[in-house]
Amino acid sequence: MKKPVKKKRIPTVCIVIAIILLLTIASVTIFAKYSITWEKGFGIKITPKVQESILTGGTTLNGKINDETKHIIFGNSNTYKNEVNGLEAENVGADVKKPVYLYYDALTYTTYILSSNTIKFNADSSGAFKDLLSLESIAFENYTTEIVTDMSSMFEGCPLLTELNLTEFDTSAVTDTASMFKGCEGLATIYASNKFNTGSVISSDNMFTGCYNLVGGEGTRVYPSGETETTQPLDKSYARIDVLGGAEGYFTGIAGGLHYFVSNILKEQYSGASYTVSGSETYFTVSNGLDSSTYSIEDIKYRVELYVDKDADGVFETLISTVNYTLEGGQRSVQRTDITPLTDGYGVTHHRIKAVATKLTGDIEILEAEFNLSSVSHNVAYSYSDGILYVTLNTNDQSGVFRFEWVNGIGPDNSDPNLIFTDAVAGPSSLETPVSLNQNTKYDFIFFVNSPELRLQLSTDIENANAIVTVSKP
Numbered sequence: 001m002k003k004p005v006k007k008k009r010i011p012t013v014c015i016v017i018a019i020i021l022l023l024t025i026a027s028v029t030i031f032a033k034y035s036i037t038w039e040k041g042f043g044i045k046i047t048p049k050v051q052e053s054i055l056t057g058g059t060t061l062n063g064k065i066n067d068e069t070k071h072i073i074f075g076n077s078n079t080y081k082n083e084v085n086g087l088e089a090e091n092v093g094a095d096v097k098k099p100v101y102l103y104y105d106a107l108t109y110t111t112y113i114l115s116s117n118t119i120k121f122n123a124d125s126s127g128a129f130k131d132l133l134s135l136e137s138i139a140f141e142n143y144t145t146e147i148v149t150d151m152s153s154m155f156e157g158c159p160l161l162t163e164l165n166l167t168e169f170d171t172s173a174v175t176d177t178a179s180m181f182k183g184c185e186g187l188a189t190i191y192a193s194n195k196f197n198t199g200s201v202i203s204s205d206n207m208f209t210g211c212y213n214l215v216g217g218e219g220t221r222v223y224p225s226g227e228t229e230t231t232q233p234l235d236k237s238y239a240r241i242d243v244l245g246g247a248e249g250y251f252t253g254i255a256g257g258l259h260y261f262v263s264n265i266l267k268e269q270y271s272g273a274s275y276t277v278s279g280s281e282t283y284f285t286v287s288n289g290l291d292s293s294t295y296s297i298e299d300i301k302y303r304v305e306l307y308v309d310k311d312a313d314g315v316f317e318t319l320i321s322t323v324n325y326t327l328e329g330g331q332r333s334v335q336r337t338d339i340t341p342l343t344d345g346y347g348v349t350h351h352r353i354k355a356v357a358t359k360l361t362g363d364i365e366i367l368e369a370e371f372n373l374s375s376v377s378h379n380v381a382y383s384y385s386d387g388i389l390y391v392t393l394n395t396n397d398q399s400g401v402f403r404f405e406w407v408n409g410i411g412p413d414n415s416d417p418n419l420i421f422t423d424a425v426a427g428p429s430s431l432e433t434p435v436s437l438n439q440n441t442k443y444d445f446i447f448f449v450n451s452p453e454l455r456l457q458l459s460t461d462i463e464n465a466n467a468i469v470t471v472s473k474p
Helices: 012-033 058-064 452-460 462-467
Strands: 034-039 043-048 052-054 071-076 089-091 101-105 110-115 118-120 137-140 163-165 189-192 276-279 283-287 300-308 318-327 334-338 352-359 365-372 379-385 388-394 400-406 419-425 435-437 442-449 469-472
Touching: 110 118, 137 163, 388 469, 442 452
Parallel strands: 052 118, 071 110, 071 137, 163 189
Antiparallel strands: 034 043, 089 101, 101 110, 276 283, 283 334, 300 318, 300 352, 352 365, 379 388, 388 442, 400 435, 400 469, 419 442
Protein backbone atom coordinates (compact mmCIF):
# COMPACT_ATOMS: atom_id res chain seq x y z
CA MET A 1 0.00 0.00 0.00
CA LYS A 2 1.42 3.34 -1.11
CA LYS A 3 1.85 6.06 1.39
CA PRO A 4 -0.04 9.22 0.59
CA VAL A 5 2.19 11.91 -0.96
CA LYS A 6 2.27 15.12 1.00
CA LYS A 7 1.78 18.22 -1.15
CA LYS A 8 4.27 20.98 -0.61
CA ARG A 9 2.66 24.21 0.44
CA ILE A 10 4.00 27.60 -0.52
CA PRO A 11 4.69 29.51 2.69
CA THR A 12 2.23 32.29 3.37
CA VAL A 13 5.05 34.82 3.63
CA CYS A 14 6.12 34.06 0.05
CA ILE A 15 2.59 34.63 -1.19
CA VAL A 16 2.41 37.95 0.65
CA ILE A 17 5.79 39.05 -0.79
CA ALA A 18 4.70 38.08 -4.31
CA ILE A 19 1.48 40.05 -3.97
CA ILE A 20 3.38 43.09 -2.67
CA LEU A 21 5.84 42.87 -5.59
CA LEU A 22 2.99 42.65 -8.12
CA LEU A 23 1.19 45.59 -6.55
CA THR A 24 4.42 47.61 -6.52
CA ILE A 25 5.11 46.90 -10.19
CA ALA A 26 1.50 47.75 -11.09
CA SER A 27 1.64 50.97 -9.08
CA VAL A 28 4.89 52.08 -10.70
CA THR A 29 3.42 51.36 -14.15
CA ILE A 30 0.19 53.22 -13.39
CA PHE A 31 1.88 56.29 -11.88
CA ALA A 32 4.29 56.44 -14.83
CA LYS A 33 1.42 56.70 -17.30
CA TYR A 34 -1.40 58.32 -15.33
CA SER A 35 -2.02 61.20 -12.96
CA ILE A 36 -4.21 60.29 -9.99
CA THR A 37 -5.89 63.20 -8.22
CA TRP A 38 -8.75 63.78 -5.83
CA GLU A 39 -11.39 66.29 -6.86
CA LYS A 40 -13.99 67.44 -4.42
CA GLY A 41 -17.42 66.33 -5.53
CA PHE A 42 -16.03 63.87 -8.07
CA GLY A 43 -13.70 61.62 -6.09
CA ILE A 44 -10.62 59.97 -7.56
CA LYS A 45 -9.74 61.13 -11.08
CA ILE A 46 -7.33 59.14 -13.25
CA THR A 47 -6.04 60.89 -16.36
CA PRO A 48 -3.23 60.00 -18.78
CA LYS A 49 -0.10 62.11 -18.51
CA VAL A 50 0.84 64.33 -21.45
CA GLN A 51 3.42 62.50 -23.53
CA GLU A 52 6.71 64.26 -24.23
CA SER A 53 9.65 63.55 -26.50
CA ILE A 54 13.04 64.99 -25.56
CA LEU A 55 15.20 66.47 -28.31
CA THR A 56 18.80 65.47 -28.69
CA GLY A 57 21.42 67.92 -27.37
CA GLY A 58 21.82 71.33 -29.01
CA THR A 59 25.15 70.68 -30.72
CA THR A 60 23.99 67.33 -32.09
CA LEU A 61 20.73 68.87 -33.37
CA ASN A 62 22.70 71.68 -35.02
CA GLY A 63 24.75 69.10 -36.92
CA LYS A 64 21.56 67.51 -38.33
CA ILE A 65 20.15 70.78 -39.76
CA ASN A 66 21.02 71.40 -43.39
CA ASP A 67 23.32 74.42 -43.78
CA GLU A 68 21.10 75.86 -46.53
CA THR A 69 18.00 75.93 -44.28
CA LYS A 70 16.08 79.20 -44.45
CA HIS A 71 13.10 78.24 -42.30
CA ILE A 72 12.73 75.93 -39.30
CA ILE A 73 9.33 74.76 -38.06
CA PHE A 74 8.74 72.96 -34.77
CA GLY A 75 5.27 71.45 -34.68
CA ASN A 76 2.86 68.57 -34.38
CA SER A 77 3.29 65.70 -36.85
CA ASN A 78 -0.35 65.76 -37.90
CA THR A 79 -0.39 69.48 -38.60
CA TYR A 80 2.39 69.19 -41.16
CA LYS A 81 1.81 65.69 -42.49
CA ASN A 82 1.06 66.94 -46.00
CA GLU A 83 4.14 69.18 -46.08
CA VAL A 84 6.53 66.34 -45.13
CA ASN A 85 4.83 63.60 -47.14
CA GLY A 86 7.53 61.87 -49.20
CA LEU A 87 10.44 63.55 -47.39
CA GLU A 88 13.12 61.47 -45.67
CA ALA A 89 12.78 61.41 -41.88
CA GLU A 90 15.58 61.30 -39.33
CA ASN A 91 15.04 60.79 -35.62
CA VAL A 92 16.51 63.64 -33.57
CA GLY A 93 14.94 62.51 -30.30
CA ALA A 94 17.06 61.59 -27.29
CA ASP A 95 14.94 58.42 -26.78
CA VAL A 96 14.37 56.16 -29.79
CA LYS A 97 11.10 55.02 -28.22
CA LYS A 98 9.79 58.58 -28.23
CA PRO A 99 11.02 59.92 -31.55
CA VAL A 100 11.22 63.46 -32.85
CA TYR A 101 11.48 63.47 -36.63
CA LEU A 102 13.50 65.93 -38.70
CA TYR A 103 12.59 66.48 -42.37
CA TYR A 104 14.30 68.75 -44.89
CA ASP A 105 12.49 70.13 -47.92
CA ALA A 106 15.15 71.21 -50.44
CA LEU A 107 12.55 72.97 -52.61
CA THR A 108 11.53 75.43 -49.90
CA TYR A 109 14.74 75.24 -47.82
CA THR A 110 12.57 74.32 -44.83
CA THR A 111 13.52 72.03 -41.95
CA TYR A 112 10.58 70.48 -40.08
CA ILE A 113 11.11 69.13 -36.55
CA LEU A 114 7.92 67.27 -35.62
CA SER A 115 6.37 64.89 -33.10
CA SER A 116 2.89 63.85 -32.04
CA ASN A 117 4.13 64.34 -28.46
CA THR A 118 5.17 67.66 -26.98
CA ILE A 119 8.76 68.36 -28.06
CA LYS A 120 10.86 68.95 -24.96
CA PHE A 121 14.12 70.79 -25.57
CA ASN A 122 17.18 69.03 -24.14
CA ALA A 123 18.68 70.31 -20.88
CA ASP A 124 21.78 71.12 -22.94
CA SER A 125 20.43 73.13 -25.88
CA SER A 126 23.58 75.17 -26.39
CA GLY A 127 24.37 75.98 -30.01
CA ALA A 128 21.13 74.46 -31.31
CA PHE A 129 20.87 76.92 -34.23
CA LYS A 130 24.39 78.35 -34.17
CA ASP A 131 25.97 79.63 -37.41
CA LEU A 132 23.00 78.86 -39.66
CA LEU A 133 23.94 81.66 -42.03
CA SER A 134 20.90 81.26 -44.31
CA LEU A 135 18.30 80.97 -41.54
CA GLU A 136 15.52 83.57 -41.87
CA SER A 137 12.80 82.31 -39.51
CA ILE A 138 12.00 79.81 -36.76
CA ALA A 139 8.39 78.92 -35.91
CA PHE A 140 8.11 77.42 -32.44
CA GLU A 141 4.99 75.30 -31.83
CA ASN A 142 4.28 72.15 -29.79
CA TYR A 143 7.32 72.51 -27.54
CA THR A 144 8.56 73.22 -24.03
CA THR A 145 11.88 74.48 -22.64
CA GLU A 146 11.15 73.85 -18.98
CA ILE A 147 14.12 71.49 -18.36
CA VAL A 148 16.72 73.50 -20.31
CA THR A 149 19.69 74.68 -18.26
CA ASP A 150 22.07 75.73 -21.05
CA MET A 151 20.99 78.10 -23.86
CA SER A 152 24.45 79.50 -24.56
CA SER A 153 25.07 80.35 -28.25
CA MET A 154 21.61 79.00 -29.05
CA PHE A 155 20.99 81.52 -31.89
CA GLU A 156 24.54 82.82 -32.24
CA GLY A 157 25.70 83.71 -35.73
CA CYS A 158 22.32 83.84 -37.51
CA PRO A 159 22.60 87.21 -39.31
CA LEU A 160 19.45 86.86 -41.43
CA LEU A 161 17.03 86.29 -38.55
CA THR A 162 14.83 89.38 -38.18
CA GLU A 163 12.31 88.19 -35.58
CA LEU A 164 12.05 85.54 -32.87
CA ASN A 165 8.86 84.59 -31.03
CA LEU A 166 10.06 83.18 -27.70
CA THR A 167 6.83 83.86 -25.79
CA GLU A 168 6.62 80.26 -24.57
CA PHE A 169 10.32 80.01 -23.66
CA ASP A 170 10.40 78.97 -20.00
CA THR A 171 13.92 79.83 -18.78
CA SER A 172 13.37 79.36 -15.06
CA ALA A 173 15.95 76.54 -14.94
CA VAL A 174 18.49 78.13 -17.30
CA THR A 175 21.90 79.01 -15.85
CA ASP A 176 23.85 79.88 -19.02
CA THR A 177 22.76 82.33 -21.76
CA ALA A 178 26.22 83.49 -22.82
CA SER A 179 26.33 84.56 -26.50
CA MET A 180 22.71 83.42 -26.90
CA PHE A 181 21.93 86.05 -29.60
CA LYS A 182 25.50 87.10 -30.41
CA GLY A 183 26.06 88.09 -34.02
CA CYS A 184 22.35 88.22 -34.95
CA GLU A 185 22.90 91.45 -36.86
CA GLY A 186 19.48 91.55 -38.55
CA LEU A 187 17.44 90.63 -35.48
CA ALA A 188 15.02 93.51 -34.85
CA THR A 189 12.39 92.02 -32.52
CA ILE A 190 12.35 89.33 -29.84
CA TYR A 191 8.85 88.60 -28.55
CA ALA A 192 8.84 87.25 -25.00
CA SER A 193 6.66 86.81 -21.92
CA ASN A 194 7.36 86.73 -18.20
CA LYS A 195 8.31 83.07 -18.62
CA PHE A 196 11.68 84.35 -19.86
CA ASN A 197 13.14 84.60 -16.37
CA THR A 198 16.89 85.03 -15.92
CA GLY A 199 16.86 84.71 -12.15
CA SER A 200 18.88 81.47 -12.24
CA VAL A 201 21.31 82.62 -14.94
CA ILE A 202 24.95 82.67 -13.82
CA SER A 203 26.75 83.17 -17.14
CA SER A 204 25.41 85.68 -19.70
CA ASP A 205 28.43 87.42 -21.21
CA ASN A 206 27.94 88.72 -24.80
CA MET A 207 24.28 87.68 -24.77
CA PHE A 208 23.35 90.57 -27.12
CA THR A 209 26.73 91.44 -28.64
CA GLY A 210 26.37 92.36 -32.32
CA CYS A 211 22.56 92.74 -32.20
CA TYR A 212 22.84 96.08 -33.99
CA ASN A 213 19.16 96.32 -34.98
CA LEU A 214 17.49 94.87 -31.89
CA VAL A 215 14.88 97.20 -30.35
CA GLY A 216 12.61 96.58 -27.35
CA GLY A 217 8.86 97.03 -27.63
CA GLU A 218 8.97 100.61 -26.35
CA GLY A 219 12.08 101.73 -28.22
CA THR A 220 15.03 100.63 -26.07
CA ARG A 221 17.92 99.80 -28.41
CA VAL A 222 20.98 97.63 -27.81
CA TYR A 223 23.03 99.97 -30.00
CA PRO A 224 21.27 103.38 -29.74
CA SER A 225 23.62 105.34 -31.98
CA GLY A 226 23.58 102.86 -34.84
CA GLU A 227 27.32 102.30 -34.44
CA THR A 228 29.10 99.09 -33.55
CA GLU A 229 29.95 100.34 -30.07
CA THR A 230 27.50 100.75 -27.22
CA THR A 231 27.37 101.57 -23.53
CA GLN A 232 24.19 99.52 -23.12
CA PRO A 233 24.45 96.22 -21.17
CA LEU A 234 25.13 93.21 -23.40
CA ASP A 235 24.53 90.57 -20.72
CA LYS A 236 21.24 89.43 -19.16
CA SER A 237 20.58 92.82 -17.50
CA TYR A 238 18.08 93.90 -20.19
CA ALA A 239 16.85 90.42 -21.14
CA ARG A 240 13.30 91.42 -20.26
CA ILE A 241 10.22 93.11 -21.72
CA ASP A 242 10.62 96.80 -22.51
CA VAL A 243 8.10 98.71 -20.36
CA LEU A 244 6.92 102.22 -21.20
CA GLY A 245 7.86 104.45 -18.27
CA GLY A 246 9.33 101.46 -16.42
CA ALA A 247 12.16 98.97 -16.73
CA GLU A 248 14.09 99.06 -19.99
CA GLY A 249 14.51 95.85 -21.95
CA TYR A 250 15.36 94.39 -25.33
CA PHE A 251 12.21 92.24 -25.63
CA THR A 252 8.71 93.01 -26.87
CA GLY A 253 5.86 91.70 -24.75
CA ILE A 254 2.94 89.64 -25.98
CA ALA A 255 0.01 89.26 -23.58
CA GLY A 256 -0.54 85.60 -22.84
CA GLY A 257 1.98 84.54 -25.45
CA LEU A 258 -0.70 82.78 -27.48
CA HIS A 259 -1.59 85.26 -30.17
CA TYR A 260 -0.66 85.69 -33.80
CA PHE A 261 -0.28 89.16 -35.31
CA VAL A 262 -1.10 89.73 -39.00
CA SER A 263 -0.05 93.35 -39.59
CA ASN A 264 0.62 96.60 -37.76
CA ILE A 265 -1.81 99.48 -37.46
CA LEU A 266 -1.40 103.25 -37.94
CA LYS A 267 2.05 102.80 -39.48
CA GLU A 268 4.21 105.89 -39.86
CA GLN A 269 3.55 107.00 -43.45
CA TYR A 270 6.11 109.68 -44.17
CA SER A 271 9.41 111.07 -42.98
CA GLY A 272 9.06 113.54 -40.15
CA ALA A 273 5.64 112.31 -39.07
CA SER A 274 4.40 113.87 -35.85
CA TYR A 275 3.51 110.55 -34.32
CA THR A 276 5.05 107.10 -33.94
CA VAL A 277 3.49 103.69 -33.53
CA SER A 278 4.66 100.41 -32.04
CA GLY A 279 2.57 97.27 -32.24
CA SER A 280 2.33 93.86 -30.65
CA GLU A 281 0.12 90.82 -30.95
CA THR A 282 -2.53 92.21 -28.65
CA TYR A 283 -2.03 95.96 -28.49
CA PHE A 284 -0.62 99.01 -30.23
CA THR A 285 0.56 102.32 -28.85
CA VAL A 286 0.50 105.77 -30.48
CA SER A 287 2.77 108.60 -29.31
CA ASN A 288 2.62 112.26 -30.32
CA GLY A 289 6.41 112.62 -30.42
CA LEU A 290 9.19 111.12 -32.55
CA ASP A 291 11.47 111.08 -29.51
CA SER A 292 11.72 112.57 -26.03
CA SER A 293 12.42 116.09 -27.31
CA THR A 294 10.27 116.44 -30.46
CA TYR A 295 6.54 116.76 -29.90
CA SER A 296 3.59 117.41 -32.13
CA ILE A 297 2.41 121.01 -31.98
CA GLU A 298 -1.23 120.10 -32.52
CA ASP A 299 -3.42 117.54 -30.86
CA ILE A 300 -3.54 114.21 -32.66
CA LYS A 301 -7.02 112.77 -32.91
CA TYR A 302 -7.89 109.33 -34.23
CA ARG A 303 -10.70 106.81 -34.06
CA VAL A 304 -10.45 103.04 -33.61
CA GLU A 305 -13.25 100.69 -34.74
CA LEU A 306 -13.20 96.99 -33.92
CA TYR A 307 -15.03 94.50 -36.15
CA VAL A 308 -15.62 90.74 -35.91
CA ASP A 309 -16.33 88.07 -38.51
CA LYS A 310 -19.62 86.93 -37.00
CA ASP A 311 -20.49 84.14 -39.46
CA ALA A 312 -16.87 83.02 -40.09
CA ASP A 313 -17.05 83.74 -43.82
CA GLY A 314 -13.90 85.85 -43.87
CA VAL A 315 -15.81 89.15 -43.92
CA PHE A 316 -15.59 91.36 -40.83
CA GLU A 317 -19.09 92.77 -41.02
CA THR A 318 -20.09 93.39 -37.40
CA LEU A 319 -18.95 96.56 -35.62
CA ILE A 320 -18.48 95.87 -31.90
CA SER A 321 -16.98 99.10 -30.62
CA THR A 322 -15.86 102.60 -31.64
CA VAL A 323 -13.52 104.72 -29.52
CA ASN A 324 -12.13 108.21 -30.21
CA TYR A 325 -8.70 109.13 -28.83
CA THR A 326 -6.84 112.43 -28.45
CA LEU A 327 -3.10 112.85 -27.91
CA GLU A 328 -2.42 116.32 -26.54
CA GLY A 329 0.04 118.51 -28.40
CA GLY A 330 3.04 120.16 -26.80
CA GLN A 331 3.87 117.29 -24.48
CA ARG A 332 4.78 113.64 -24.77
CA SER A 333 1.56 111.65 -24.66
CA VAL A 334 1.02 107.95 -25.29
CA GLN A 335 -2.21 106.02 -25.83
CA ARG A 336 -2.34 102.24 -25.63
CA THR A 337 -5.17 100.27 -27.25
CA ASP A 338 -5.56 96.64 -26.22
CA ILE A 339 -6.86 94.06 -28.68
CA THR A 340 -8.55 91.23 -26.80
CA PRO A 341 -11.30 88.70 -27.62
CA LEU A 342 -14.61 90.52 -28.09
CA THR A 343 -18.07 89.44 -26.93
CA ASP A 344 -21.02 90.53 -29.04
CA GLY A 345 -24.59 91.23 -27.95
CA TYR A 346 -25.48 87.54 -28.12
CA GLY A 347 -22.82 86.52 -25.62
CA VAL A 348 -20.56 84.93 -28.25
CA THR A 349 -16.83 85.58 -27.87
CA HIS A 350 -14.93 86.23 -31.11
CA HIS A 351 -11.15 85.82 -31.45
CA ARG A 352 -10.71 87.00 -35.04
CA ILE A 353 -10.84 90.79 -35.01
CA LYS A 354 -10.22 93.58 -37.49
CA ALA A 355 -9.16 96.96 -36.20
CA VAL A 356 -9.72 100.01 -38.43
CA ALA A 357 -7.89 103.14 -37.29
CA THR A 358 -8.71 106.52 -38.84
CA LYS A 359 -6.48 109.54 -38.16
CA LEU A 360 -8.82 112.51 -37.81
CA THR A 361 -6.26 115.35 -37.89
CA GLY A 362 -3.95 116.29 -40.75
CA ASP A 363 -4.07 114.07 -43.81
CA ILE A 364 -6.81 111.46 -43.49
CA GLU A 365 -5.37 107.94 -43.34
CA ILE A 366 -7.25 104.68 -42.95
CA LEU A 367 -5.25 101.59 -42.14
CA GLU A 368 -6.50 98.15 -41.23
CA ALA A 369 -5.09 95.18 -39.33
CA GLU A 370 -6.48 91.75 -38.50
CA PHE A 371 -5.79 90.13 -35.16
CA ASN A 372 -6.20 86.36 -34.89
CA LEU A 373 -6.21 85.72 -31.15
CA SER A 374 -6.61 81.95 -31.38
CA SER A 375 -3.98 80.60 -33.76
CA VAL A 376 -2.26 78.41 -31.18
CA SER A 377 -4.80 78.54 -28.40
CA HIS A 378 -5.23 74.79 -28.06
CA ASN A 379 -3.04 71.71 -28.18
CA VAL A 380 -3.68 68.00 -28.57
CA ALA A 381 -1.67 65.02 -27.28
CA TYR A 382 -2.17 61.31 -27.92
CA SER A 383 -1.33 58.28 -25.79
CA TYR A 384 -2.14 54.58 -26.02
CA SER A 385 -2.10 51.83 -23.40
CA ASP A 386 -3.66 48.37 -23.11
CA GLY A 387 -6.26 48.79 -25.84
CA ILE A 388 -7.22 52.34 -24.87
CA LEU A 389 -6.50 55.43 -26.98
CA TYR A 390 -6.48 58.72 -25.11
CA VAL A 391 -6.82 62.07 -26.88
CA THR A 392 -6.01 64.93 -24.49
CA LEU A 393 -7.15 68.40 -25.55
CA ASN A 394 -6.20 71.60 -23.72
CA THR A 395 -8.38 74.49 -24.90
CA ASN A 396 -6.17 77.06 -23.14
CA ASP A 397 -7.58 80.56 -23.58
CA GLN A 398 -10.35 79.77 -26.03
CA SER A 399 -13.88 78.46 -25.84
CA GLY A 400 -16.25 77.59 -28.65
CA VAL A 401 -16.69 74.77 -31.13
CA PHE A 402 -13.97 72.23 -31.89
CA ARG A 403 -14.08 69.82 -34.82
CA PHE A 404 -13.11 66.15 -34.70
CA GLU A 405 -12.00 64.77 -38.06
CA TRP A 406 -12.11 61.03 -38.62
CA VAL A 407 -10.42 58.97 -41.32
CA ASN A 408 -10.45 55.38 -42.54
CA GLY A 409 -14.19 55.12 -42.00
CA ILE A 410 -13.96 55.55 -38.24
CA GLY A 411 -16.60 57.83 -36.78
CA PRO A 412 -17.76 59.16 -33.41
CA ASP A 413 -21.14 57.46 -33.69
CA ASN A 414 -19.64 54.00 -32.97
CA SER A 415 -20.66 52.78 -36.42
CA ASP A 416 -17.16 51.36 -36.87
CA PRO A 417 -16.42 48.62 -34.31
CA ASN A 418 -12.66 49.12 -34.63
CA LEU A 419 -12.68 52.24 -32.46
CA ILE A 420 -15.36 52.97 -29.88
CA PHE A 421 -15.76 56.29 -28.07
CA THR A 422 -16.33 55.37 -24.44
CA ASP A 423 -15.89 58.46 -22.30
CA ALA A 424 -14.78 62.09 -22.11
CA VAL A 425 -13.43 63.20 -18.75
CA ALA A 426 -14.91 66.70 -18.14
CA GLY A 427 -16.22 66.60 -21.68
CA PRO A 428 -19.34 65.88 -23.74
CA SER A 429 -20.91 62.44 -24.03
CA SER A 430 -21.07 62.67 -27.82
CA LEU A 431 -18.52 63.72 -30.42
CA GLU A 432 -20.86 64.59 -33.25
CA THR A 433 -19.07 67.60 -34.67
CA PRO A 434 -18.80 70.44 -34.02
CA VAL A 435 -18.40 70.05 -30.24
CA SER A 436 -18.80 73.05 -27.95
CA LEU A 437 -16.06 73.21 -25.29
CA ASN A 438 -15.12 75.60 -22.50
CA GLN A 439 -12.00 77.74 -22.32
CA ASN A 440 -8.94 76.87 -20.17
CA THR A 441 -10.11 73.27 -19.80
CA LYS A 442 -8.40 69.92 -20.16
CA TYR A 443 -10.48 67.22 -21.84
CA ASP A 444 -9.56 63.53 -22.01
CA PHE A 445 -11.39 61.68 -24.78
CA ILE A 446 -11.18 57.91 -24.33
CA PHE A 447 -11.59 55.30 -27.06
CA PHE A 448 -11.61 51.51 -26.84
CA VAL A 449 -9.57 49.98 -29.67
CA ASN A 450 -11.21 46.71 -30.72
CA SER A 451 -9.16 45.94 -33.82
CA PRO A 452 -5.98 43.82 -33.23
CA GLU A 453 -4.36 45.46 -36.25
CA LEU A 454 -5.13 48.93 -34.96
CA ARG A 455 -3.84 48.02 -31.49
CA LEU A 456 -0.55 46.82 -32.96
CA GLN A 457 -0.26 49.96 -35.02
CA LEU A 458 -0.75 52.23 -32.01
CA SER A 459 1.48 50.24 -29.66
CA THR A 460 4.43 50.35 -32.04
CA ASP A 461 4.23 54.01 -32.96
CA ILE A 462 1.89 56.51 -31.30
CA GLU A 463 2.57 58.85 -34.24
CA ASN A 464 -0.11 56.87 -36.08
CA ALA A 465 -2.79 58.13 -33.68
CA ASN A 466 -2.79 61.39 -35.63
CA ALA A 467 -4.00 59.51 -38.69
CA ILE A 468 -7.08 58.25 -36.84
CA VAL A 469 -8.53 61.38 -35.28
CA THR A 470 -7.51 65.03 -35.42
CA VAL A 471 -8.92 67.92 -33.42
CA SER A 472 -9.07 71.42 -34.86
CA LYS A 473 -10.59 74.81 -34.11
CA PRO A 474 -12.50 76.17 -37.12
